[in-house]
């Protein structure tokens with residue numbers, strides 16, 4: 001299996017793109033074709049999940065996309081990533097019925113109580129494995145709106161060959177999220193706060209990656225959802241959810257609370273592989289760039305000053321970094337068109353429209369997409385309603401998906417992706433049900449830990465200076 005950039009570069013092997021992150025032409029790596037699953041293949045996979053469990057199932061799916069790591073090693077990687085100790089359940093991502101025809105896929109049972117753990121735990125193991133094999137070290141420069149950062153830092157705590165510089169928007173994360181990230185006291189994990197929004201953080205990461213000399217000097221890699229290894233790890237739970245829900249082998253739909261379009265893009269990949277998915281419903285909060293695209297065909301990104309601070313903060317994104325992968329398929333995999341649209345037109349005008357394109361790209365008809373918007377009032381009402389009606393406490397991101405998912409339930413089961421536990425978002429829970437969420441025992445000390453951050457007031461030059469000053473790996477050295 002080879003990988004191509006959405007803007008034309010490549011082909012590359014899996015382990016090369018694993019360590020590289022963003023392609024040199026600014027595009028995102030995608031497999032040159034999607035592996036196809038027949039009905040018999042799905043049956044065989046169903047049996048593997050039921051008989052041998054999630055980690056073996058995950059190794060099978062990863063093996064379809066990764067041919068430069070022996071299968072036996074992939075099994076070890078997923079076995080270390082998906083343990084009952086880390087996820088509190090041997091099922092790893094269990095699915096439960098919530099209401100008639102509405103199901104909840106629990107993706108947030110991992111060490112940082114958000115679905116990011118599902119991919120990040122695998123990514124941490126893959127980095128450790130491949131860097132060890134190559135006798136290399138790596139510097140991760142990432143951006144987070146809350147959950148990516150802590151999931152990455154916890155996944156890389158034991159990866160001795162990796163140092164992490166994580167940018168987060170100052171004052172925009174919940175106290176629990178801050179405690180979880182900034183409470184880490186480790187020279188390999190540096191938290192940098194940026195006065196601004198997540199998009200400002202992400203722009204700085206992109207600027208670092210655009211400097212080829214600096215990137216090579218520090219062997220800079222990515223853990224953001226642009227990394228294909230994360231995306232492919234997320235494909236796994238679409239398949240496992242389908243196995244759990246569709247005893248009759250029939251089609252299901254998913255509703256996904258979306259920000260950077262990573263989670264739902266994995267659903268798109270699963271659908272392209274042949275998993276019977278009727279609809280992929282994209283739920284957004286007040287930052288509704290994606291919902292607007294799916295209803296109008298116009299993708300209009302917004303500046304950070306136009307990005308609302310909401311009570312589902314991990315979705316406060318107005319420039320969805322994975323969207324280019326989907327658009328690549330929408331154009332019939334036309335790298336030249338994508339390079340023009342995302343490399344030139346979008347930076348210049350902030351807008352891409354499917355209306356004036358030479359291709360026939362209807363996301364709903366071709367790829368089953370639907371979309372909807374949820375607001376703060378909807379979140380509060382939905383958390384309260386699900387708590388009362390279904391006796392289950394959901395977090396605000398999952399509430400956005402329940403609200404939009406309920407509006408799109410059809411004949412087939414609708415699976416809501418639960419992306420975080422409510423403990424991360426105390427104040428909206430208090431507002432909705434009149435009390436703060438229970439703190440699972442393993443998170444009891446998070447709010448008390450002393451916090452460690454470096455504040456970035458300048459731009460890209462100051463960020464480079466921080467990396468130069470605090471790097472523990474001399475210039476892309478080998479250890």
Ligand SMILES: *Cc1c(COP(=O)(O)O)cnc(C)c1O
Pocket residue numbers: 114115116147148225257258259260261262263264314315397398419420
């Ligand atoms: C990251 C995140 C999202 C958005 O997922 P994308 O892959 O960026 O679309 C939604 N909910 C929670 C809790 C998250 O952490």
